[in-house]
Amino acid sequence: MGGGGGGRGGRVSGGDFAAQRKLNEAAPKVERLGGRIAELFQPYKGPLAAIIVLVLFSAALGIMPPLITQRVFDDGLFPVAGGGPNMPVLAWLVGIMILVFLVSALLGIVQTYFTARVGNRVMGDLRVKLFSHLQSMELGFFTRTKTGIIQSRLQNDVGGVSNVLTNTVSNVIGNTVTVIAAAVAMILLSWKLTIIAVILMPVLVIAQRRVGQVRARIAGKTQESLSEMSAITQEALSVSGVLLAKTYSRQTAETERYANENTTQVSLQVKQAMSGQVFFALVNVFLSAVPAIVYLVSGWLIVRATGQGLDAGITAGTIVAFTTIQSRLLFPLMALMRVALDLQTSSALFARIFEYIDLKPQIVDKPGASQPTEEPGLAGRIEFDDVVFAYPDAGPDDRPTIDHVSFVIEPGEFVAFVGASGSGKTTIGSLIPRLYDVSGGAVRYGEDDVRDLGQEALMDRIGVVTQEPYLFHASISDNLRYAKPDATDEELAAAAKLANIHETIDSFAEGYDTIVGERGYRLSGGEKQRIAIARVLLKNPRVLVLDEATSALDTVNERIVQRALDDAREGRTTIAIAHRLSTVEGADRIFVLGAGRILEQGTHSELLALGGSYAELYAQQT
Missing domain, CATH: 3.40.50.300 (P-loop containing nucleotide triphosphate hydrolases)
Structure with missing residues (x-):
């Protein structure tokens, strides 16, 4: 009913929602994105606390194997120069190492369960929150915006941030703790080697921020293209859209329209996949080269100390433990960089989601809104008083x-x-x-x-019967009960009789259980309209x-x-x-x-x- 009177109801692209923004100047801009994402986790403080404890234990256990490895070399395999292994000590250390691996694996399973549960619930809450907010928007919003674009926000955008919501918390906490613990352990083993291992880290962090900005821009364009593809699909593949294309022989044109947008989407996906690959390749080279550099520097320090008659403080066990822990430092740092990139990339998606959530409905109930008058002589009275x-x-x-x-x-x-x-x-x-x-x-x-x-x-x-009644792809009884979910079969039949459709429904093989098809396409125009009337009468x-x-x-x-x-x-x-x-x-x-x-x-x-x-x-x- 929103389209009459001057033809104001026609749909427009709605890609940037400029019309809605003009109506909604009070809507806040998308700021404090990290804080708003954190607010989504507020209802799950208990499970989050459990995840944090599990992550802390896992991170602590993750540092133990390299330290045990040092003792394996120095106290188990080579306790005395030229001597044989100390088998009791070696067996004890290996047993502890296996136990650590087993406990870490079990903690990982439990942590994955809690992380997946919390992350997916948060994503579900976000999807329901967005859907509920859209339900509260006024009719004019939907006459200005393509249905496919709205569907894309619910499906593609929310789905696009699922990895961030499900993995970010555990990744950030776990990797941060691991990095700190690894850095402390490396310093204790050799502060000189630690400087060599982390000297290029600031350069990598700066490069990561630049790559993240590029990926965020590409992600935003990718989601806009997905929205347009969803809109084309919704329009062209609906029953009415297919019928229109066939009757005007426009199937080829519709395919070309979809193919053109698909070409744009493919190009953006390739750009998104390739953005940052040079950066990650350089990081991998750095990660692979550092252990070799550590070996070289260790040899130089030992030779230098020996030449001066000093003890370099670097044993075989120290070198093995250090390079092992160094991977425990660099790989979590790499993971944190990827999380940061994911957050930057997803920021465009979160901005699109929060943009909708921030829209203010133009029609809302006043505080303390009253019930309509039901006094005799007033109930059902309608007045227009100098309406503009x-x-x-x-x-x-x-x-x-x-x-x-x-x-x-x-x-x-x-x-x-x-x-x-x-x-x-x-x-x-x-x-x-x-x-x-x-x-x-x-x-x-x-x-x-x-x-x-x-x-x-x-x-x-107030009941409304429109020119084109909307029926769901469901049974006749389900469509009728949309007006009154608890209606009995007798009430359905009574409303159908008043609408002059009961006998027609009874003549169907499945009666009131007959599936009407999308938008009631399996029924004639008169049958659809009379079912719509029966639905209104059920509302009374x-x-x-x-x-x-x-x-x-x-x-x-x-x-x-x-x-x-x-x-x-x-x-x-x-x-x-x-x-x-x-x-x-x-x-x-x-x-x-x-x-x-x-x-x-x-x-x-x-x-x-x-x-x-x-x-x-x-x-x-x-």
Whole structure:
């Protein structure tokens, strides 16, 4: 119902969401990204504490094997120069080493379980939070944004940060502790060799930051391309999209459109895969070369000390332990660099996710929003009091879609709004359930401004039947129960009978369990519309808004559906937005709209006698 009145409902690309940002200047920019990511883990402090303890134990155990290796060489294999191994000591040391490996493996399994559990729950919470926030956005947001782009944020963007959410905490803590412990152990073994091992580290850190910035830019472009591909897929491979392509022989063009975006995506994926490869190759060369340099420097120090009659303090066990621990330092440092790169790369994805979460819904409940009036004579009463409305993307020089309109619809009254396309009649139907907020004046339910009422409570009292009813790819009963999940089979049948569709459903082989197909494609237009009417009747609203409910049907189905609508109006305030005047001839009052204003009002016969706009419309149709 958001598209009428001046044609403001057309979809646009929505790639940068500029229109929404103009509406939402109060939305904060994506700042403190690390802090916001950390906030996602707040509900899981207990499991996080367990992960930290496990990581600390694992890191500590990881340093023990190299230190034990030193004792294996110096006390077990070569306890005395020229002597044989000390087998009891050697057996004891080997047993301790095996035990350390076993405990480390068990801790790794437990740590992986907790890490995967916390990370995936955080990712699930983020996905639900984003979905819930999107549900709270006003209708106008969805008329400005492609569905495929919204789906991409939920699937591709959230999925793209899964590795960061599931592995970052354990990687950062574990590798940091390992690096610190390894550095201390290396200094204790030989501070001279330690300087040689870490002298180039600052250069690598600076290079890593530069590579991360490049990867982040490429990641952002990659996700934008994925969003566009999702949008193309959603549009072109829906039932309606495929039908349109076939009837206009546009399958080749649609394939080319997808292929062009796919080419862009492939190119970006290659760039993303290759970015930083030179950096990592240099790091690997450095990691491989350092042990060799340590051997060379160790030999030089021993020769120099021996020539001076001194003890260099470097034994075979020291060299073996040092090079082993050095790998325990360099590889965790490498892992930390990769984590930093992942964070920088994922920052673009987190920014896109938080960009949506930061969007402020334009229609929200006021604090302490009240319940609609239910007093006799007021329940179901609708009033427009000098209402002015312009769509949010309207220019300053555009005329309002609704321009100072006032009227009152009494409970139980049947009124109709007619007029040429763009006259504002559909917009009036959207303002009644507060799908949009007025720019000026007020819309009232009973005596209450709808902006003072809770949205859910207001919508419980208003039912809408649109020109194109939406049915889920589910059974008829599931589609009906969308209005009332706890409805009994008897209530379903009663609503279906009122909508003149029960006998048709009964004639199906699977009855109410019949699967209707995507958007109800397995049903005729009249059947879909009557099921939609039954769904509204199951809701049992005080006010029924019929937005061009029969305009897309053939004459036979129109008559069948019209009979169902006549029954549905019983005891309800009914507002019909009509193009076919024959469907509203029996209305208590008919409002004729033009350029957002009420031009005429009266009964069918009164308006014909007036000989104005309504009479002209009627003459054109008959």
